[in-house]
Amino acid sequence: MGTTAGGVHRPRRASEGEMATTASAMPATAPARPFARPHDWRRRSVPRPRASASSPSIARRHRLVTRAGSLFEVATPTRTTTELDERDAFKRLMERAGVKHRVRLASGARGRGLFPSGPVGWGKSAVLLSVPLDVCIVAPFGDADAGAGAGGVSAAVAEELGFSKDPEGEKAKKDTYGILRAAWEKRAGVTLPETITTLSRSGDGADRELAVALWVLFATRSGDAERNVWRAYAEWLPTAEELPSLMLANDKELDQLQDEALKREAKATQNAADKLFLDGIKKNTKETDGSASDFFVIRDGLEVTAEDARWAFALVASRALASPVGDDGSSDFAAILTPFFDMANSDDVSLVSASKSVRGTADADVENAARVVIERGLNQGVGGPRVVLETTRGLESADAEILISYDPTASNAELMLRYGFSLRGNRNERLPGPSGSIREDAKTAKTRKPSFLESEILRFALEETGLMTEETSAEERRRLFVAVASACGGFGNPEEDQGEWELDDAQVRLEIACAEAFVDAWTKQLRSFDTDLKQDEAALTAAQTGSLPGATPRIVAAIEYRAERKRCLETGVRALRAYVEWLQEEEEEEESAGGFVDQQE
Numbered sequence: 001m002g003t004t005a006g007g008v009h010r011p012r013r014a015s016e017g018e019m020a021t022t023a024s025a026m027p028a029t030a031p032a033r034p035f036a037r038p039h040d041w042r043r044r045s046v047p048r049p050r051a052s053a054s055s056p057s058i059a060r061r062h063r064l065v066t067r068a069g070s071l072f073e074v075a076t077p078t079r080t081t082t083e084l085d086e087r088d089a090f091k092r093l094m095e096r097a098g099v100k101h102r103v104r105l106a107s108g109a110r111g112r113g114l115f116p117s118g119p120v121g122w123g124k125s126a127v128l129l130s131v132p133l134d135v136c137i138v139a140p141f142g143d144a145d146a147g148a149g150a151g152g153v154s155a156a157v158a159e160e161l162g163f164s165k166d167p168e169g170e171k172a173k174k175d176t177y178g179i180l181r182a183a184w185e186k187r188a189g190v191t192l193p194e195t196i197t198t199l200s201r202s203g204d205g206a207d208r209e210l211a212v213a214l215w216v217l218f219a220t221r222s223g224d225a226e227r228n229v230w231r232a233y234a235e236w237l238p239t240a241e242e243l244p245s246l247m248l249a250n251d252k253e254l255d256q257l258q259d260e261a262l263k264r265e266a267k268a269t270q271n272a273a274d275k276l277f278l279d280g281i282k283k284n285t286k287e288t289d290g291s292a293s294d295f296f297v298i299r300d301g302l303e304v305t306a307e308d309a310r311w312a313f314a315l316v317a318s319r320a321l322a323s324p325v326g327d328d329g330s331s332d333f334a335a336i337l338t339p340f341f342d343m344a345n346s347d348d349v350s351l352v353s354a355s356k357s358v359r360g361t362a363d364a365d366v367e368n369a370a371r372v373v374i375e376r377g378l379n380q381g382v383g384g385p386r387v388v389l390e391t392t393r394g395l396e397s398a399d400a401e402i403l404i405s406y407d408p409t410a411s412n413a414e415l416m417l418r419y420g421f422s423l424r425g426n427r428n429e430r431l432p433g434p435s436g437s438i439r440e441d442a443k444t445a446k447t448r449k450p451s452f453l454e455s456e457i458l459r460f461a462l463e464e465t466g467l468m469t470e471e472t473s474a475e476e477r478r479r480l481f482v483a484v485a486s487a488c489g490g491f492g493n494p495e496e497d498q499g500e501w502e503l504d505d506a507q508v509r510l511e512i513a514c515a516e517a518f519v520d521a522w523t524k525q526l527r528s529f530d531t532d533l534k535q536d537e538a539a540l541t542a543a544q545t546g547s548l549p550g551a552t553p554r555i556v557a558a559i560e561y562r563a564e565r566k567r568c569l570e571t572g573v574r575a576l577r578a579y580v581e582w583l584q585e586e587e588e589e590e591e592s593a594g595g596f597v598d599q600q601e
Contacts (some may be wrong), residue, residue, distance in 0.1 A: 001316065007064075013395065017401055026183075027099055029507070042313075042481060046322035053261040056319065065494055066596055068298060071110050079399060080108060080109075080399045081104060081106040081107060081108045081115055081398070081399050081401075082107040082108075083104070083106050084105045084106055084107055084112060085104060085105045085106075090104075090105045090236060090340075090539075091104070093229065093232055093233065093236075093337055093340075094340055096226075096229070097131070097135045097229045097339065098132050098135070099129065099130065099131050099132070099135070099338075099340060100127060100129070100130040101128070101129050101152070101199050102116055102117050102118075102126065102127070102128050102129075103115065103116060103117060103128050103129055103242050103338070103340075103402060104116070104117050104398070104504065105236075105343060108347045108399070108401050109401070110347070110401065111345075112343065113344060113345040113402070113403075114128075114129075114343050114345075114400050114401070114402040115398060115399065115400070115401055115402060116128065116395045116397075116398055116400065116402060117398060118371055118397075118398050119394070119396055119397055119398075120391060120394070120395050121353075121392075121393060121394040121395050122394040123390030123394075125390050125391050125392065126390060126391045127388060127389070127390050128354055128389045128390060128391060128402060129340060129387075129388070129389040129451070130386050130387075130388050130389075131338050131340060131386060131387045131388075132385070132386050133180065133358075133385035133386055133387065134180070134183035134184055134186070134187045134385070135184075135187060135229050135338075135339060136184070136336050136337060136338045136339070137184065137215055137216065137219060137336070137337040138177065138180040138181070138184070138334050138336050139177065139181075139200050139208065139212045139215060139334060139335050140177055140200060140208055140333075140334055140335075141189055141205065141208045141209060141212065141322075141333065141334065141335045146383065156320070177200065177334070178510070180334075181197070181200075187227075187229070188219070188223055188227065188228040188229065189223050189224060189227040189228060190218075190219075190222050190223040190228060192215065192218065193218065193298050193299040193302075193446070195214070195284050195296075195297075195298055195299070196211050196214050196215050196218060196298065197211075198284075199211035199214070199280070199284075200212075206276050206279065206437065207280070207283075209276060209313075210276050210277065210309075212316050212335050212337075213309055213312035213313050213316055214298055214304070214309075214312070216230075216297065216312045216316060217298065217304050217308055217309075217312050218298050218299075218302065219231070220234035220237070221234075221302060228332055230339065231337060233339045233340075236343075237315065238358040239311075240307065240310075240311045240314075241552070241553075242553055243311070243314055243315070243318075243553065243554075244420030244421060244553040244556070244557040245314035245317070245318055245419070245420040245554070246262075246266035246269070246270075246417055246420060246554070247266075247269060247270060247273060247310055247313055247314035247317065247417060248279065248310055248311065248314055248554065249270075249558075250552045252555075253265055253552060253554040253555050253558060254267070254558070256554075256555050256559060256562070257416070257558045257561060257562060258529050258530055258531070258558075259280065259413070259561070259565070260564045261413075262413050262416060262417065263525055265413075265417055266417060269417065270310070270525075273309065273310055273313045274306055274309075274310070276309075276444070277296065277306050277309040277310075278306070278315075280296060281294075281295070281296050283463065283569075284296070284297075294306070296309070299433070300423070307372075314420075315337075316335060316337065317419075318418065318419045318420060319337055319342040319419055320336060320337050321322060321335075321336045321338060321341075321356060321358070321387070322334070322335060322336075323336055323358040323600065324358075330441045336358065336387060338387045339472075341356065341389055344389065344402050344403065344404050345401065345403055345404075345464045345502055346403065346404055346405055346407075346415075346419070346421075346423075347403045348405075348423060348425065348426070348427065348474075348478065349405050349408045351403050351405050352391060352392060352403050352404060352405050353391060353392060353393050353395055353400070353402055354389050354392055354402050354403065355389070355392050355404065356387065356388070356389050356404060357387070357388050357390075358386075358387050358388075359385070359386055359387075359388055364416075373425070389402070393506060406418075406419055409428055410428060410564070411426065411428045411429055411430065412426050412428075412429055412561055412564060412578075413561075416557065416558075416561050420553075420554065420557055421557055421559040421560075422557070422560055422564050422566070423564070424475050424564055425474065425475030425476065425477070425478035425479055425564075426478065426482075426564070427478045427481050427482065429482045429483065429564075429565075429568050430485065430486050431482065431483065431487075431518075431522055431525075431568060431569060431572050432486075432521060432522075432525065433486070433487075433521060434517035434518060434520060434521040435520065435521070451510075451519075452487065452488050452489035452514070453487045453488045453511060453515060453576075453579075454486035454488065454501065454503075455484060455489075455490065455491060455492035456492060456494075456497045456501060457501055457503070457511070458487065458488060458579055459484060459492070459494060461579045461582045461583070462480060462484070462575060462578070463577070464582060465578045465579075465581075465582055467480065467574070467578055468480055474579075476571065478529060479567060479568050479571040479572075480571060480575055482568050482571075482572070483568070483571055483572035483575045483576070484575075486518075486572065486575060487514075487515070487518050487572070494518060508583055508586075511583060512580050512583050512584065515576045515580050515583075516576075516580060518572070518576055519573050519576045519577060519580070520575075522569045522572050522573050523573055524568050525569055526566060526570065526573070529562065529566065531562075532566070533563060533566040533567060536559055536562060536563035536566065537563060539559050540556070540559055540560060543556045543559070544549065544557075577589040
């Protein structure tokens, strides 16, 4: 932080990558041996020593060395996961469903999730899961045309799913969802009730959403568990008590968010779901006296309540994959619920190790039986309509969790509302700005509305003050990213920095005033919470040990959400206070030089 004779401030240029929000997660590995040593090289004629009382046998000496710690001894790594499928029930269910897999169900740092059966994905992408599409629940949603869409499903796909062309040579059946629904029924050995198929064919998006929820309820309660995968899979799905979804939260649980805006949104979502269910009852079921029932009759002997529907809505909202279905260029989107696949947890994009895709529903993907055979060879035995989960980077051990991103652009409030969880160090968070005016010039007492800070200067200052270094944790780096983006109206692109900036005395004072306004706003928000971060972290620790009275999954998720909000605010306050001190120090140094200038070489 020195200056030149001309009053020019020349800070060192930040080295490439210093402002990166995440560190590389790819460890270096030793190259494989290019060849094995010939056996003859190891064959030597060595006289066999004799054993004696003073000189134990070779075997005995080996045992002594091993106990002492042989250089050739390989230590078994400590496992960091707990097996949840010790009797292989989950594995056998996947195999019964025709699922190609290289995964196992276990519990790790994020709770229950998917883990590889061993190291996988080094050198090239590897298929972790491939679930046949006729095992999945595929239903239309939104207000799009419920019929054939833009071309419907291809003839080859229809044939692959077991539906042949018309014997007279006419085009294959073009009702995309009709084919996929019939394929599901054939696989499960059950027939969807007319109430569900009628709702799914409706042009009203509300009817379609209700149809998906009712289909889930029907699938998990009907047929034979030996044939209907969903009936057996229901044992692995979370119950209403276990789901952290805000769709199922009561007022006490919502209060734990300490976020009135999010609470209102959650209540609105609950009311909308209840309205969908009640409107569905009015349209499709009536008591003999004309009054509406309080439950939906899916079929004789199968009735669901509003609580059942909420659980199903929460399951669909948190686990369904939205994807186009039909020929290339189709605008017809479906909600696809894929068993086994939905056990994968989500995290920051820098930690993602797998990606999801839907394959085999277009002419270009599957043209004929020969193409399917070729495709299976190219895709590690996978062919035909399916949902695929494959690696995006190598997983070095069986304890490396398979992570995906449910939504790489969602804030924690959005994640809580849709899925019931939040992320630590979520780069998509934004902190509120000051609402009042700030003093622009102390001498004239002139005031103005607060503006944004200079992102290039703030980023430089965070490195100079030691807040952003290579030793800074990935989570904290992302929180600093949030602070900069919130105070500057965007993070900016360090690669596009001009390397030249100049602030005169008035601009320095304005920058300081603006930073202090943000600090005041963030400090006020921290004080507005009913609890502080220390109390929240103590509650989370108690919940982990099972000693937090009245804790439910939704209460724990709410505490984690509000705690992370406070972590972001505290990081932002700390960063801008350091920025103000840095500016004040530089202002004093530059005062005699007539300006505050940076011209990087």
